[in-house]
Amino acid sequence: MAKKRKPPAQPGQDWSAPAAELPGDRDELLAAAVVEIDAAIMRGDGAAAEAASDKYEAIIWKMNGGTHVGSMADHESPGQVIERHCAAVPGDVPLWSQRGQFLVTVGDMRALVEYEAGYGGPLGAHFQFHVIDLDRPFISETGYRSHFDTARGLMTVDEVARGILAALRAEKKRPVMVEASYRDRLADDPLPAWLAGLEPPARREPATVTVPPGFVLVDVVLPSHRAFIARRWAAEAAAKVKAARAARSNAKGKIKGAGPERDPASSEPTMTCSTVKADDAEPAQGGPASPEATIPGGSTATCSIARNDDGGPADLVEFKPGQRCEIVSVHHPVFAHYIGKRIIIVKVHPDTRQVWAHDDRPVTYKTNRAGRRVVDSDPSCIQSCYGFDQLRLIT
Structure with a gap:
């Protein structure tokens, strides 16, 4: 069979003629999707x-529903x-155009191989090779x-x-070992159950051996x-080390989630904020940032006085992630066109009286050539830094 790539199906292509010959039963449809391709x-x-x-x-x-879109x-x-x-049973060699996992030596x-139909539809092939033995040469x-x-043609998926794998291995002039950083990470990733x-x-020992206290x-x-006795001791010690690591990991997670403890009798606030211009204040458009905006702890206030949409007196509020704000002043006239733009806060830095925020715009999507709905533009991927006194709180 000639080796060539078939162009992917176009969203507007008419498939009514071949679809009219298909059976109406769902399982019969799915069986026909793979068996005939592999047999041919x-x-x-x-x-x-091709047919x-x-x-x-x-x-x-x-x-x-009569379309390839979506x-x-x-x-x-x-x-x-x-x-x-139509996926194959994990561990069994799949048919052509049938997704599956299998072992190749x-x-x-x-190597653990993941196979699926690639670019161009069922006649394309995408192979993903994953290392099994971390301490032996690999192709990457x-x-x-x-x-x-x-x-x-005339070859099974595992033969290809x-x-x-043999060709990629032959390309290497010398044995290639998995780098220590990747080996340490992969050692913590379990292999599929069928292996x-x-x-x-499988040899999955990390490159960096960390011996916890109490072990040698x-x-x-x-x-x-x-050696039989030593292996038994090693297995018992490995189980204890694993349990100790899991306990430390859980303890770190609890501490990280709880945050720093605070003395209830202390008069210090849990979050230091800054004073932001109230509704009756004049925004310093085009002027330099105030000293309080650039010096950590320069203000004696402990909360943020922010503008609200109601036009009334300013309320005592705090800047928090997820809040919407409007830019009311800039540090240089060249950025004057930013005034009035709305943003969403992502991070708050009370010590420097600044926030990281992105534009208040929705995420937009598009349909790629494969018919998949993908992100076209995500405003949260582009963030800028603003001072507290440059913003007016909206929500």
Whole structure:
């Protein structure tokens, strides 16, 4: 079968003709989405594979109400429903166009492979290689490698994956080891449950060994009968170390969530704020920032006096994340066009009397070429710093 890429389905393409020949039962539709494609590829019949691929696209079109727009938008969209429903059992080699996970070995290198249809529809192929043994050579210093390819006739998915892994390994002039930082992180990430009985077991030890208090790291050579006892001791110690780490992690989480404790009898406030211009104050447009706005603790006030929309007297409030404000003054005339713009506070720094905020605009979306709904513009990704006295509180 010729190796080529098929252009992705276009949102406005008419699939009514192939869809009319499809069965009405949902399970029959989903079975046809995978079996015919794999059979054609394994026969090396390019024309039949193209026809089966068109049927796959027609199934998505039919289940999505006669359109490809939004067919991969979310978890319940037809495109994703088909992928999940037709997915192979984890550990079994999937058919072509069938999502799945399986194990591939090339020499002494083992890799967990995730396969799914890639760019161009069912005849495309996306392979993701994950390292199994962290202390052995791999094809990437990060322990992960992504590879896009196409379906290859007369070859199964695992045969193609094995060939790709061997080719990527041969490209390396010298053995490539997983870097220590990635190895430490991957050591904490468990492998899928279906790899629990892997023989020999996966080697997932971190590069950095941290010995907690009360334990000693020992590296010795022992006779077999004594080594058995030492391994049992090591297993017991590993369980205790893991429990101790989990306890420390939970304790840190509780402390972090609780925040600093404060003496109830203390007269100090829990949050120092600043004085912001009231409604009857003149905004210093174009003028330099006041000394209180730049010197931490320069103001003796303990809360923020902010403007409100009601036009009445100023209320005693605090700046908090999520509040909406309006810019009423700027530090230089060149930024005068910012006056009147509304922003949303993200972070508050009482010590410097400043906030980080982004524009008060909604997130916009677009549909990409694959029919998925993706973010086009997110204002929260662009944040700026403002002084307390530059803002008027709205909500």
